[in-house]
Amino acid sequence: MRLPRTAHTERPWRVHEFAHDFDIEDVWSYRTPGAGPDDFPVMLAAISAAGRLDQQGPPARALFAVRRKLGALFGWDRPGTGAGARVESLRKRVPAELRETADGSGADGPFTTVYETHDEAVRELANKTVHALMHLGWVPAGDGGYELRMAVLVKPNGRFGRLYMALVAPFRHLVIYPGLTRQWERAWRERPAAPEAPGGSP
Template identity: 65%
Template sequence: MKLPVTEHTGRPWRIHAHTPDFTVEDVWSFRMPGAGPDDFPRALAAITAGAGLDHQSGPTRLLFAIRWKLGALLGWDEPKAGLGPRVHSLRDRMPADLTATAPRTPGPGPFAPLYELPDECARELANKTVHAVMHLGWVPTPTGDHELRMAVLVKPNGRFGRLYMALIAPFRYLVVYPALTRQWEAAWRDRERLPKQ
């Protein structure tokens, strides 16, 4: 479910101190019935186990296939356009006690880990269009459960990046996030097949 930006900015997440030049683009919630205060690592393990395009819906797979094809044709995702050569990783801004909580190795997917704490984590990616952070947080609900919150923070690469973000907005809201909601909530329901964290 889409949430107002204040549901992210109003919480004391550590990511705020390191992203003052980023804009909060999207905030989304994912129901995790029965989740307790210490279940964040289990939720992450469940959604990671169900990650990958082969677990996505047909329309989502098609959208990503088109995006990766365009990226290959236009050079959006070349290594020189990503983290390091063009864009400094946010890890460079963060204290060692924070970055030591997650390995530098990327995966799964295109995001590279920044940190992972008991109630929040962050991952980043960069290409020719944007430098983006996916922040996941663990939030108590009025019913006593906890739910997963995702915030997407972006720094578009100039006018082209801003245009790109505007063009993909309808696809994010109508296809990608609803499919991600179904996938992640199903992964939580199927968590019993995973070993305890």
């Protein structure tokens, strides 16, 4: 479900300290029935196992295929356009105690992990069009449980980047995010059961 930008800005996330020059593009929530306050790592593991962007349904995969072809044709994704090359990685901004929570390896296709805490994680990508952050947060839900929220923060690369973001917005809202909602909520529902503790107690 799409949320107002204030659903992200009003939360005390650590990312606010480091991403003040990024614009909030989208905020979405994902239902995780039965989740508790300590289940954020469980949800991240479920996403990693069954919720990757390259595991989406046919419409989203078709869009990603078109995007890859265009990127190859126009050089949007060449190594010199990424984080650490065209732009400085957000990892350079975060303090050591946060940077040490992740090694910067790939978390979901083109995204790399900046940091992870008990209730938030930041993933990053950059190319010729945009420098983008995917912020995942774990928040209390209206039913007394907890839910996942995703905020997409962007820094477009000049006029071209702003035009690109405007052109792809309908595809994000009508295809990518609805598909991601079904995928991530299913990943939560179908996550592996937690092992029982010795003696048969959960």
